[in-house]
Amino acid sequence: DARVTQTPRHKVTEMGQEVTMRCQPILGHNTVFWYRQTMMQGLELLAYFRNRAPLDDSGMPKDRFSAEMPDATLATLKIQPSEPRDSAVYFCASGLVLGQVHEQYFGPGTRLTVT
Amino acid sequence: ELKVEQNPLFLSMQEGKNYTIYCNYSTTSDRLYWYRQDPGKSLESLFVLLSNGAVKQEGRLMASLDTKARLSTLHITAAVHDLSATYFCAVARRETSGSRLTFGEGTQLTVNP
Numbered sequence: 001d002a003r004v005t006q007t008p009r010h011k012v013t014e015m016g017q018e019v020t021m022r023c024q025p026i027l028g029h030n031t032v033f034w035y036r037q038t039m040m041q042g043l044e045l046l047a048y049f050r051n052r053a054p055l056d057d058s059g060m061p062k063d064r065f066s067a068e069m070p071d072a073t074l075a076t077l078k079i080q081p082s083e084p085r086d087s088a089v090y091f092c093a094s095g096l097v098l099g100q101v102h103e104q105y106f107g108p109g110t111r112l113t114v115t
Numbered sequence: 116e117l118k119v120e121q122n123p124l125f126l127s128m129q130e131g132k133n134y135t136i137y138c139n140y141s142t143t144s145d146r147l148y149w150y151r152q153d154p155g156k157s158l159e160s161l162f163v164l165l166s167n168g169a170v171k172q173e174g175r176l177m178a179s180l181d182t183k184a185r186l187s188t189l190h191i192t193a194a195v196h197d198l199s200a201t202y203f204c205a206v207a208r209r210e211t212s213g214s215r216l217t218f219g220e221g222t223q224l225t226v227n228p
Contacts, residue, residue: 033216043203043218056215091157103148104216106158 025094
């Protein structure tokens with residue numbers, strides 16, 4: 001049964017450290033999304049890719065966040081340097097766009113705590 | 116800017132009762148999604164509604180879409196405890212990339228025995 005996988009599932013780090021989160025989209029999907037979920041802000045789209053090309057990263061703080069897709073089976077979200085306000089659950093989702101129609105399938109999330 | 120509002124944000128109901136969650140959005144869209152999230156878990160896709168008047172049903176949940184009113188509803192029939200979760204609606208912007216979703220705040224549903 002095809003699923004989006006994310007690693008690590010939990011990460012605790014100190015302020016100022018670099019954090020890298022990884023996502024393996026469902027095989028054959030051509031879009032990948034990174035979301036952040038917090039109690040205060042809810043679900044926010046950080047970035048998304050189609051066919052590995054970044055289409056929108058306007059939701060991402062550019063000075064410290066970066067998102068890449070080195071190949072079709074791996075998406076990464078990096079925070080450098082991390083800050084306590086980055087503490088959240090980060091979800092990756094993938095989907096297959098056929099025309100304008102698609103669904104997004106979410107991974108289990110990475111729970112990040114920055115102390 | 117597309118805004119998506121859900122109400123109520125918190126809903127406590129008894130088993131066996133019916134209730135409706137509402138999702139309003141601010142700009143034209145022809146695709147609306149409903150997701151379920153259990154505490155500490157990921158989001159699970161429930162419904163994708165693609166056109167005006169679309170209605171989909173799965174078990175005790177039924178979702179509908181009125182694009183003219185910019186409104187979707189998620190109706191719960193004869194609620195059971197297992198339906199306790201947070202429900203999100205999400206709206207796709209009508210844009211060339213066609214993929215960006217904006218989520219509502221979520222409705223936290225608690226079904227009491």
